[in-house]
Amino acid sequence: xxxxxxxxxxxxxxxxxxxxxxxxxxxxxxxxxxxxxxxxxxxxxxxxxxxxxxxxxxxxxxxxxxxxxxxxxxxxxxxxxxxxxxxxxxxxxxxxxxxxx
Amino acid sequence: xxxxxxxxxxxxxxxxxxxxxxxxxxxxxxxxxxxxxxxxxxxxxxxxxxxxxxxxxxxxxxxxxxxxxxxxxxxxxxxxxxxxxxxxxxxxxxxxxxxxxxxxxxxxxxxxxxxxxxxxxxxxxxxxxxxxxxxxxxxxxxxxxxxxxxxxx
Numbered sequence: 001x002x003x004x005x006x007x008x009x010x011x012x013x014x015x016x017x018x019x020x021x022x023x024x025x026x027x028x029x030x031x032x033x034x035x036x037x038x039x040x041x042x043x044x045x046x047x048x049x050x051x052x053x054x055x056x057x058x059x060x061x062x063x064x065x066x067x068x069x070x071x072x073x074x075x076x077x078x079x080x081x082x083x084x085x086x087x088x089x090x091x092x093x094x095x096x097x098x099x100x101x
Numbered sequence: 102x103x104x105x106x107x108x109x110x111x112x113x114x115x116x117x118x119x120x121x122x123x124x125x126x127x128x129x130x131x132x133x134x135x136x137x138x139x140x141x142x143x144x145x146x147x148x149x150x151x152x153x154x155x156x157x158x159x160x161x162x163x164x165x166x167x168x169x170x171x172x173x174x175x176x177x178x179x180x181x182x183x184x185x186x187x188x189x190x191x192x193x194x195x196x197x198x199x200x201x202x203x204x205x206x207x208x209x210x211x212x213x214x215x216x217x218x219x220x221x222x223x224x225x226x227x228x229x230x231x232x233x234x235x236x237x238x239x240x241x242x243x244x245x246x247x248x249x250x251x252x253x254x
Contacts, residue, residue: 031137033134033197034200034209034210034213035193035196035197035200035212036196036197037240037241037244039240039241039244039245040189040240040244043244043248043252046252047251080141083137084149084152087132087134087136087137088153088156088190090133090190090193090197091134092134092135092137093137093138094137094138095137095138095140
């Protein structure tokens with residue numbers, strides 16, 4: 001099942017572009033919000049990604065100070081699974097294509 | 102099983118329950134945090150949202166179940182391995198909705214610092230802010246005492 005929406009479904013080139021995007025590397029990015037407590041965000045990162053305390057705190061501080069943190073990079077399907085779980089924990093999450101790969 | 106019991110001041114907390122219930126009602130059909138992934142196929146995105154809302158509602162039911170007969174007779178609520186995780190998530194959901202519906206006017210910096218002059222707020226906003234603080238305290242308590250329980254579950 002292809003879950004990424006194709007921008008144009010008429011041209012094979014666009015379809016190929018979508019397929020490549022799905023196969024490529026994606027970043028899971030958590031965005032800052034003014035509500036969730038720092039301790040809560042640390043807990044979520046430890047729980048969802050299995051981070052240790054210092055890694056979880058580093059990502060939390062990145063979110064807090066820079067407005068966003070890339071918490072995971074990899075295949076689209078797993079990135080979606082992480083985004084879903086983070087959304088269950090009410091953290092605003094976006095997926096971005098990792099241009100470096 | 103690790104369990105913590107907390108005695109709450111009934112006259113302070115009971116009036117906040119109406120606010121919490123109001124937020125829970127408003128969350129029945131919508132997500133507390135906006136869906137950030139926007140390039141999903143429409144059908145898949147709708148099914149994602151439905152599943153997330155269902156999971157959010159399940160958590161909110163656990164939160165409301167805290168305020169049972171024991172709470173109304175003795176002011177006691179109990180947290181354990183079964184309810185800690187859903188309650189931590191549910192309190193986050195309710196706090197996000199409180200901000201959206203009542204607390205935006207305070208500004209995000211004020212909200213983050215918590216330095217608010219309660220006397221200067223009108224009644225609904227004051228109650229919403231007290232509720233917001235109460236739920237943060239509940240979250241902190243659970244994270245402080247049941248962190249390992251949540252991580253191991």
